[in-house]
Amino acid sequence: MTEIRYRRLLALYPRDFRQEYGDEMLGVLMADPRPGVVQTLDIVRGAILAHLRASVTGQSQAARIVQIFGAMLLLGFSLRRLTGVVIMMATATADGYTPHVPAADWVRPVVWGVALAGAVLGWRVLGAGAATIGLTAEILVPFQSYADTPATVLYAYWLIVAAAVVLIAGLAGDDAGVLWPRGWWLVAGAAAALAVVVARAPFAFFAFGYIGSADLLTIGVTVSLLLVALLMQGRDLRRRLLCWAAPIVVSVPLVRYGFIGFIEFNMRNPDSTRLLNPLHWAVLVIVPAAAFLGAAMLTNRTAAAR
């Protein structure tokens, strides 16, 4: 086989791989006295493996960081929920009334705390196990009132998506020792700030027009902290983190604009409440997955163009 034909075959490899090994491989191929179909198939197979390896490399580190940041944010929310209930208990007891504290409000901070510890320590089973329980709790709580007010599931949708992302990231992430990602303190601050907004105006994300300027300022600070934390990561890592964040980011406008008619109808017609139909459920499941894939394709194309 001629050098030109080998060069054409080597063009099947990812650019980075080709730059690293292309010249060497060409030398070996030219020295090898076994040209033919099997040699060609071996190169094609090697090229496919190299592409697969290139797509996976770095993904596990990004997944680990997503797991840590996600668990941090979810812990912030759950702690705030618990704090709110405790404050209510303390003030209500003086009036001789003790409010009921749902078990989930106690369980969720513990579970997300354990998930965070597992993520930071690199204990995959602990992190993924806690995230599974956390996701179950995030799903079960809104579903308790689904029959009466279906919108509660939609309001909690982004949290459910976030919990699912943390779980998947926990399964895909590496488990190589303790990790405190760059900018973790910014994300911790963002979790605290966002928790304040959620506590003050639970449906703030879905009704920006009805919340005060203080809450909007808090949202601005939160988003800014998250963006700075994102910018502190390396370019390649940042690209991967954006892919993981896409399902959560898209879940807010999906509910805000895609389901507003459904929510308003139920608010105006409390006696004839509509439940989510199969198409709604399909959209709620497919859109976050499509967002991840779309973001991955877009960022891959951008990286390839550089």
Place this chain on the structure above:
Amino acid sequence: MNEPTFLILTALAGESRHGYAVIEDVEQMTGGRVRLRAGTLYAALDRLRGEGLIEVDREEVVQSRLRRYYRLTGAGEQSLQTETDRLRAQATIAEGRLRARRTNFGGATA
């Protein structure tokens, strides 16, 4: 650890070698049974470098073409030792059972 990986690490355990020298040494070690091809070899070399089991020793240019020599790292040596111990333990078990089998059957093959 799969066989090509084991054989590549074994080839580099003796001395640092370039790609084609690894192919030839593996062929020699296995009595011609295994002759690696470039695609398989460089996929393995890339992976082993990523895992820190091998590293580049030196580079030279021969006939205007890059020739890179690879060598085993400390982690690679440890990994090869572990795999060698595992294979030896399995071979010992297999050998013992075959010996017992021949004894049970009075030397007759089944």
